[in-house]
Amino acid sequence: MTAFAHKHLLGVETLSAEDLTTILDLGERFGEIASRPIKKVPTLRGKTVVNLFFEPSTRTRTSFEIAAKRLSADAINISGSASSTVKGETLVDTAQNIDAMSPDIVVVRHAQAGAAALLAKRIRASVVNAGDGAHEHPTQALLDCSTIRAHKGKVAGLKVAICGDITHSRVARSDIFALRKLGAEVHVAGPRTLLPAGAAELGAVVHDRIEPALDGADVVIMLRIQKERFGTPLFPNTREYSRYFGLNARRLEACRPDAIVMHPGPMNRGVEIDPAIADGPRAVILDQVARGVAIRMAVLYLFGGGEAES
């Protein structure tokens, strides 16, 4: 029996290793549904999932929508540009209006860290954080762990290198939390201007060059430079960035011969990753996307139970 004590999924930080394993195990079961002739089970029939996205997204929004539909929930998508916030309504007002229509789960993405936690306090529905500013992106970390576990058979004891713009990356934060809880050794690397002050406190080994992070790594996670999250330039230009921090065939040789290469997307080909690597045999980037649907099904299943689970 699966006991799950959380009503909201706001971040990985508050989950235990056991919670993570529960979600990963369930995700593996849900993965099978994608291979059925009818890719749908009736589990969440009659439940309503609202995808409230105040930031652009194709992958995550589509993934949550497909996950909800494969569980027979009704999924409604609201994007920031189409919402009343452009008319001056606050986030909480928008969410409370939606909540008044009795959805069971609200999946929220917002540019502000803490947006999901704020909504969780103010609405009755379960809140699933689909990315809040540079804070957390828990389902991405879960699907990353699911991908690693599928390819490596385990997470504990692996060396995982996360490279690029660490400061502005909610994926990096959630990944560090999840990977550390599951027992991996996490190394982060990036230009000093893109390395946050507290990365070491989260349990990651911090490097200002990419080579020591890649040395003997089992898993490499490349991150995009999130230019939209900073005003003044934090590195000279993309060509120089690519020369020092881009993943290419030569740098990949420093990793273990069976290392896998991951990227949460969107990918900037030729900047943080050489197209030959992105399309090469070591890349599992599209597998991450496939597993994302199964992980989000597991999350909606576990968090869609309302008060029965609390």
Added chain:
Amino acid sequence: MPRLPPPDADLIERREILDAAGMARVLKRMAYELVERVGHEGDAIYLVGVRTGGAYLAARLAELIRASGDTPRPTLGAVDISLYRDDVFRGLPKPEIGPTELPEPIEGRMVVLVDDVLYTGRTIRAAMDVLGDYGRPRAVKLAVLVDRGRRELPIQPDFVGAAVQTTAGESVRVLLKERGEPDRVVLRERRPS
């Protein structure tokens, strides 16, 4: 409200319905009946066990049918009904979800659902919904080791190992060697307080 099954600790054994020899005898008879009644209708019998108890019993029946050598080797599959239950969000702990494995298409086949205990019929209703998502069998039959009555849906078994009258407070437990227990079927009731 769904009926919460009483916790194991609150139950005491009242009588044994089947011992190991009895279970072996009953399964052998069921295998013969399966061969006789559906074993000669074209394709091999497709036994589909309902996880977890029914899946073990389906595997045993498949072996017995194969050993009889009287009919094509049966196909063996298993369904997990966790995602098709009608009480997923009614306060019960969420069950572990096992894989559904149907190694051959069920389209046009004679499918025999196998379960350990037939009670309300809700599990079988859910199992039929799972099958419906995989294709359209020619026919679906139901084989159960124990029919304990008290149905809540219009579902009846085609092959029955043992039928017993029970009350709602009682519990029928099938112990199987596949789970590391001696083969037995016992009727239990709530400990007098």
